[in-house]
Amino acid sequence: MNRDHNVKRPSVVVIDDDKSVREALRGLFESVGLATETYGSVQDFRASDHPEQAGCLVVDIRLPGESGLEFQESLARNGSPRSVVLISAHADVPMSVRAMRAGAIDVLTKPVREQDLLEAVYRGIAEDGARRIEASSRAGVEARYAALTDRERQIMGLVVTGMQNKQIAAELCITEATVKLHRGNVMRKMEAHSLAALVRMADIRT
Known part of the structure; x- marks a missing residue:
């Protein structure tokens, strides 16, 4: 050298x-x-x-x-x-x-x-x-995303498209209460304080 x-x-x-x-x-x-x-x-x-x-x-x-x-x-x-x-x-x-x-x-x-x-x-x-x-x-977003369950990732993917809880429930054939539970877990695990923040994180991953 x-x-x-x-x-x-x-x-x-x-x-x-x-x-x-x-x-x-x-x-x-x-x-x-x-x-x-x-x-x-x-x-x-x-x-x-x-x-x-x-x-x-x-x-x-x-x-x-x-x-x-x-x-x-x-x-x-x-x-x-x-x-x-x-x-x-x-x-x-x-x-x-x-x-x-x-x-x-x-x-x-x-x-x-x-x-x-x-x-x-x-x-x-x-x-x-x-x-x-x-x-x-x-890297931080990917690490947090990796901690989501398959269902939570599915919910996140629908949430960031603008779908409402009721629409997601119908799409996945689950109750609206279940959607709210998963959505709350997604927001907490992704450390997203708003829907806009979650959308930005989804954009970072693409």
Whole structure:
């Protein structure tokens, strides 16, 4: 592993095979208070202790071994929340379009304007944080949903469509009192304080 800088919780990770570029970018990011780590290749980064650390990745498109574009696409395929800003001295339009379609925050051409890069990185950090919060919320909803019985899940599915207790009772051939009991259990187990909250949870699961 070729680690140029060692901090516990980086906000920015730079992957570039040119050491002078790595050092320059590290200096830029640290000058504005962004903790930074740098690596010479994707392989070095993958071998690091925290490959899923939150923040933004700044990656050269053309790297030895796994390219920056291939790396970014693999993150997208695996559902990683990581934000990626790609940089290159040789980026063309098709390559840029391919990167953006795969979810890149931006594709910047070297020499990169410092302000453009900082703006892209700040945007990447914000989007990374938002995706991680969403993922955490989804995990919580899934855990609570897993605690429901089959009947409670069935009731929840009908409740969030707007069906009334009487309609649900007729649909399932059970009493309205039974529907109310199950509905109360659903609201309690899902920690939903309103029907609107329960609907949002159902939306998160879809």
